[in-house]
Amino acid sequence: MYKSSLALAVALGVFAQQAAAAGFVEDSKLALSSRTMYFNNDNRDGGADNRESGQGFKLDYLSGFTEGTVGFGVDIQALWGIHLDGGRGKHPDNSSFFPSDSDGSAVSDWARVGGNAKARFSKTEVHYGSALAPNLPILVANDGRLLPQTFEGGTIQSKEIDNLTVNAGQLTHAMGRASSNRTGLSIAGATQDSNKFRYGGLDYKLTPDLTLQYYYSNLEDFYKQHFLGATHVFKIADDQSFKTDLRYFDSSSDGKNGDGGGYNFNNNGGFAKTPGEVDNKTWSAIFTYTLGGHSLLLGHQRVNDDGGFVWLNQGSVVDGNGRNEGAGGSSFYLFTDSMVNQFAKAGENTTFGQYAYDFARLGVPGLKASVAYLKGEDGKNANGNGTFSEWERDARVDYVIQEGTLKGLGASLRHGVYRGTGTSSLADQDQTRLIFNYTYNFL
Numbered sequence: 001m002y003k004s005s006l007a008l009a010v011a012l013g014v015f016a017q018q019a020a021a022a023g024f025v026e027d028s029k030l031a032l033s034s035r036t037m038y039f040n041n042d043n044r045d046g047g048a049d050n051r052e053s054g055q056g057f058k059l060d061y062l063s064g065f066t067e068g069t070v071g072f073g074v075d076i077q078a079l080w081g082i083h084l085d086g087g088r089g090k091h092p093d094n095s096s097f098f099p100s101d102s103d104g105s106a107v108s109d110w111a112r113v114g115g116n117a118k119a120r121f122s123k124t125e126v127h128y129g130s131a132l133a134p135n136l137p138i139l140v141a142n143d144g145r146l147l148p149q150t151f152e153g154g155t156i157q158s159k160e161i162d163n164l165t166v167n168a169g170q171l172t173h174a175m176g177r178a179s180s181n182r183t184g185l186s187i188a189g190a191t192q193d194s195n196k197f198r199y200g201g202l203d204y205k206l207t208p209d210l211t212l213q214y215y216y217s218n219l220e221d222f223y224k225q226h227f228l229g230a231t232h233v234f235k236i237a238d239d240q241s242f243k244t245d246l247r248y249f250d251s252s253s254d255g256k257n258g259d260g261g262g263y264n265f266n267n268n269g270g271f272a273k274t275p276g277e278v279d280n281k282t283w284s285a286i287f288t289y290t291l292g293g294h295s296l297l298l299g300h301q302r303v304n305d306d307g308g309f310v311w312l313n314q315g316s317v318v319d320g321n322g323r324n325e326g327a328g329g330s331s332f333y334l335f336t337d338s339m340v341n342q343f344a345k346a347g348e349n350t351t352f353g354q355y356a357y358d359f360a361r362l363g364v365p366g367l368k369a370s371v372a373y374l375k376g377e378d379g380k381n382a383n384g385n386g387t388f389s390e391w392e393r394d395a396r397v398d399y400v401i402q403e404g405t406l407k408g409l410g411a412s413l414r415h416g417v418y419r420g421t422g423t424s425s426l427a428d429q430d431q432t433r434l435i436f437n438y439t440y441n442f443l
Contacts, residue, residue, distance in 0.1 A: 028443050035056040038052075052090060055082040126156050132171070134171075163206075171197040173185070190265060198220075212230050224251070247334065252278060264277075286298075309342075311330060336376075339414060388425045389422060
């Protein structure tokens, strides 16, 4: 079990001194979340299948802030995952669903505890610890399996100026969604890691309907990345709107990247003008029309020809025995981060669409459904010869009970189908996930 000793020591010290202070206790929240998940990844090309189920528990304590010019508080998080079907049968040793034991089978359970110390001054908050879960254009914490991915480091968020949110931070380690351990920070295909991911950015609400964003991030010895974004919502009528979402990333090499020694980037298995080096520009445009319970999304994404899109991904990091750390699984801020694939290789032009419906309009509140389709073309094969294409179809149904004894119990059924042609496409896969979520709030 991994514990951030410094964060917990600070947290417990603050708690011991300030537990009786107004605000610290009164504004506290304590919640226990349960997630039961069945995961089935059927490799249609004959490779290893992944078919497992598990039970996850997440206990979160979030204190309020003490009184005074500077208020102090603490967040503590405990995670526990239990494997519900043992044996090696359908558990690949590189599974991102559950950590592996020494013989390649799934461990029976795993757990970790983390905490953050926090302080608030006026409209600025600082958090330091090992239970950070950023959701920013340059870093999105993944919560797509049994337990969430978390990060260690420090973050600052300030809203001192009206309509402007400033975010900054430095992260040093990651805790994978299928791991009890912490690892350094890395990118796809690299075997070395870094302990310094710095970022800063602005979200400015220019008008009530228009938000502009700029972010910069740097993973030392791997990459530098600039992000520009704009979202605009045009209200057509009380029950009708049109949303425009524009995103642009510019990523380049930093430090040892491209020099070998395990700092190379595998370009998501695609082409690279300079092998091993980060060199990418990616843009996407998303348009969403909403009418009542209906929502229709259409968009396009373009990855330039020089190299694949890059984001934090510790999946290739191994322990001292050369075994997978269970840190695999990461997210990024593009619509193409879908169930099975990412559509993020060099040269890819991806057109996508999604239709969603909220059944509350038909008298069934809590029931939602959606279907999405993505088609990627013109991707450059890793060997530089020819191109590949790929497509994915994802469907999901979600329902949350709205009243009664089981109020808040949610169920989600998701199914994804991926097919590709060409040497740099993935193996054909069908993936199914069945998830039950429930959160009980003690405070």
